[in-house]
Amino acid sequence: MNPIIKELTASQVKKDVASFKVGDGVRVHTKVREGDKERVQVFAGVVIARKGHGIHETFTVRRISYGEGVERVFPVNSPNIEKVEVEKDSEPGKARLYYLRSRTGKAAMAVKEKRFEEAKA
DSSP, X not given: OOHHHHHHHTTTSOSOOOOOOTTOEEEEEEEEEETTEEEEEEEEEEEEEEEOOGGXXXXXXXXXXXXXXXXXXXXXXXXXXXXXXXXXXXXXXXXOOGGGGGOOGGGGGXXXXXXXXXXXX
């Protein structure tokens, strides 16, 4: 990245980003403005991709809602994201889990989870 752009965007990059990876089950708390009110809405699902770096980094979360797959792309450094909670750790076999798009039912959310013994260490 250009050092000038990196220097200009350094103040906008979040320092306290939760450490999550592709395959993890997450709950993303986003701020929603409705008129003059503001509330927090939660989007829970599996992280299927992480792209970019610096201020341009994004991650894609997929969930199944009423039998239909729903994906949302979130900028990591967005001021509208209040927090990202990791619900379950995983061991993905790939860097992008786009193959989950073709699956239905329970298999659509099936990613190899970490064993308890490994998670403790």
